[in-house]
Amino acid sequence: MTRGGIVAAALTAGGMFLSPRLDAHRLDEYLQATRLSVALDRIELEIDLTPGVSIAERIVTAIDTDRDGRFSPAESDAYAGTVLNALALTADGRALPLNPGDQSFPDRGAMLEGVGTIRLRASAMLPRTSGGRHTIEYRNGYQPEASVYLANTLVPGNRRITIAAQDRDPLQHRLTVTYDITYSRSRRTGAVAASLAVVLIVMGRRKRATARPA
Amino acid sequence: MKTLLAPWLCLGIALPFVAGGLSGVRPPENQAAAASARGVTTKVVGAANALLATLSAEQRGKVSFEFNGPQRTGWSNLPSGIFERKGLRLGDLTAAQRAAAMALMAAALSPSGYKKINEIMDGDEVLKNAGGGRTGGRPGGGGPPPNDPARGGTPEGVSPGARAGGPPQGGRGGGGGIVFGKDEYYLALLGAPSETMPWLIQFGGHHLAINVTIAGANSAMTPSLPAAQPAKYTLNGQTIRPLGGENDKGFALINALDATQRKQAILDYQVRDLVLGPGNDGKTIQPEGIRASALTPPQQTMLLDIAREWVGILNEEAAAQKMAELKTNLPNTYFAWSGATENGGLAYYRIQGPTVVIEYAPQQGDLDHIHTIYRDPTNDYGGKLVAK
Numbered sequence: 288m289t290r291g292g293i294v295a296a297a298l299t300a301g302g303m304f305l306s307p308r309l310d311a312h313r314l315d316e317y318l319q320a321t322r323l324s325v326a327l328d329r330i331e332l333e334i335d336l337t338p339g340v341s342i343a344e345r346i347v348t349a350i351d352t353d354r355d356g357r358f359s360p361a362e363s364d365a366y367a368g369t370v371l372n373a374l375a376l377t378a379d380g381r382a383l384p385l386n387p388g389d390q391s392f393p394d395r396g397a398m399l400e401g402v403g404t405i406r407l408r409a410s411a412m413l414p415r416t417s418g419g420r421h422t423i424e425y426r427n428g429y430q431p432e433a434s435v436y437l438a439n440t441l442v443p444g445n446r447r448i449t450i451a452a453q454d455r456d457p458l459q460h461r462l463t464v465t466y467d468i469t470y471s472r473s474r475r476t477g478a479v480a481a482s483l484a485v486v487l488i489v490m491g492r493r494k495r496a497t498a499r500p501a
Numbered sequence: 502m503k504t505l506l507a508p509w510l511c512l513g514i515a516l517p518f519v520a521g522g523l524s525g526v527r528p529p530e531n532q533a534a535a536a537s538a539r540g541v542t543t544k545v546v547g548a549a550n551a552l553l554a555t556l557s558a559e560q561r562g563k564v565s566f567e568f569n570g571p572q573r574t575g576w577s578n579l580p581s582g583i584f585e586r587k588g589l590r591l592g593d594l595t596a597a598q599r600a601a602a603m604a605l606m607a608a609a610l611s612p613s614g615y616k617k618i619n620e621i622m623d624g625d626e627v628l629k630n631a632g633g634g635r636t637g638g639r640p641g642g643g644g645p646p647p648n649d650p651a652r653g654g655t656p657e658g659v660s661p662g663a664r665a666g667g668p669p670q671g672g673r674g675g676g677g678g679i680v681f682g683k684d685e686y687y688l689a690l691l692g693a694p695s696e697t698m699p700w701l702i703q704f705g706g707h708h709l710a711i712n713v714t715i716a717g718a719n720s721a722m723t724p725s726l727p728a729a730q731p732a733k734y735t736l737n738g739q740t741i742r743p744l745g746g747e748n749d750k751g752f753a754l755i756n757a758l759d760a761t762q763r764k765q766a767i768l769d770y771q772v773r774d775l776v777l778g779p780g781n782d783g784k785t786i787q788p789e790g791i792r793a794s795a796l797t798p799p800q801q802t803m804l805l806d807i808a809r810e811w812v813g814i815l816n817e818e819a820a821a822q823k824m825a826e827l828k829t830n831l832p833n834t835y836f837a838w839s840g841a842t843e844n845g846g847l848a849y850y851r852i853q854g855p856t857v858v859i860e861y862a863p864q865q866g867d868l869d870h871i872h873t874i875y876r877d878p879t880n881d882y883g884g885k886l887v888a889k
Binding site: 316318322397437442450453459 | 579583584679769770771772773774776780784785786787789865
């Protein structure tokens with residue numbers, strides 16, 4: 288018998304000694320993954336929600352309120368609103384209102400299989416911030432009884448922003464991000480250099496003027 | 502003074518040779534490596550063309566995609582019936598075609614990498630035979646397992662035309678059931694096989710997504726997702742653990758750290774899934790854990806050895822280049838751990854550096870169901886190679 292034949296025979300004839308759980312996908316957990324990005328003027332949230340197969344029907348029912356078997360734009364908006372209402376975001380201790388952004392919902396069948404991911408985007412405007420250290424706190428209180436959370440900060444696209452620390456509670460309901468804004472030492476240095484250059488030019492001119500013979 | 506100056510004078514003499522090495526005059530060993538890498542590309546292109554020669558015009562149409570088209574990101578870890586892949590389904594191929602498809606993978610990957618993907622596929626066959634294939638209306642899904650012609654068998658049970666229709670890529674399968682097993686792996690070629698122009702081999706199915714970009718003599722294998730369920734099974738009297746090295750080497754490193762190092766490495770929160778799994782291309786999260794510069798040289802070697810489990814899936818020449826890059830970037834590479842520290846417990850870990858992200862994540866508290874991801878934020882889908 289060839290090796291392939293042996294493999295097949297062993298697999299079919301009970302050559303494997305295990306009884307795997309047949310869960311190719313999430314079961315009774317509601318995975319809520321948030322990625323948070325910090326810019327100078329705003330915070331952006333990417334929230335991916337994947338209900339497990341055994342709780343998906345409950346979530347589908349919560350979205351498809353008219354029970355017509357599909358998620359209408361109004362139903363999707365309403366569900367996104369429910370999720371966003373359960374989130375809290377503060378910047379330096381001040382609460383920030385979340386503005387809903389793009390959203391996409393999987394088809395109902397994919398959700399019922401436990402593999403459909405709802406993708407919500409939201410943002411919050413930051414008050415004008417000075418340089419130095421700042422803190423953002425993100426809390427996700429949506430469906431805490433069945434959920435598994437992931438919360439991470441993306442590396443900032445703006446080089447003036449440096450993430451100093453991330454702190455979470457053990458279940459990642461809460462993510463506190465401490466970051467530094469370096470308001471442009473180069474801008475300040477540039478201004479000083481420009482002033483110095485003007486002074487030097489003026490002094491140079493005066494020197495030449497005094498050195499010129501009358 | 503003379504004594505102090507002497508080493509610098511020696512360095513001054515040596516510098517022209519060093520500079521020669523850096524400025525494009527390759528030392529012989531680099532020339533040999535380059536020639537070897539070109540040889541790999543020639544071999545892979547040959548294997549791809551050999552496969553294409555076995556296919557009908559319709560099949561060639563099915564396997565061929567644009568290099569920059571949407572197929573590139575159209576991969577998943579999910580099984581057929583939930584995620585509808587495009588490309589050539591192994592179960593639809595003749596014995597010769599299937600052998601040629603697997604020969605292409607063998608040419609692109611290292612022997613250990615090829616073994617690993619076969620063990621992942623065998624694991625899915627185990628899952629199917631344990632009752633994992635809910636056929637729910639999809640014809641052929643519950644048929645007898647085919648042999649692997651690439652490994653010497655014949656495709657008994659191949660059911661041409663058994664593919665269910667379905668919505669465009671990324672959608673659910675149209676057959677209404679989840680199907681496991683070795684027939685349910687797909688191959689796609691993005692771009693024409695070439696020794697000079699970039700092209701990509703995409704191979705995957707349940708718990709496996711391999712993306713190999715080839716650009717001239719260079720190749721890259723990011724993003725890729727090797728996973729396993731079951732993570733341990735017995736086959737022909739042998740215990741198979743497709744991701745056993747990844748598990749054991751991770752635990753070995755966390756146990757090699759002293760208390761201070763562990764405090765830095767171990768995250769004080771649970772991580773229950775991949776953070777940068779499928780669909781998260783182009784994202785870089787803030788690194789956490791212990792910086793490799795805080796590890797001892799033997800610990801650094803252990804860290805690189807863990808990374809090699811993913812990097813080494815690709816052919817040895819490309820893997821050697823990548824490992825050299827990881828070694829160079831080691832001071833800015835982090836190792837983060839969450840969960841139990843005794844091997845056999847549930848634990849997540851992540852290796853993150855300037856050109857690598859590796860995550861290892863048991864699923865839903867199940868040690869027998871592991872997902873991993875391997876990315877290069879600077880070179881996913883060979884972006885850096887193509888830009889050269």
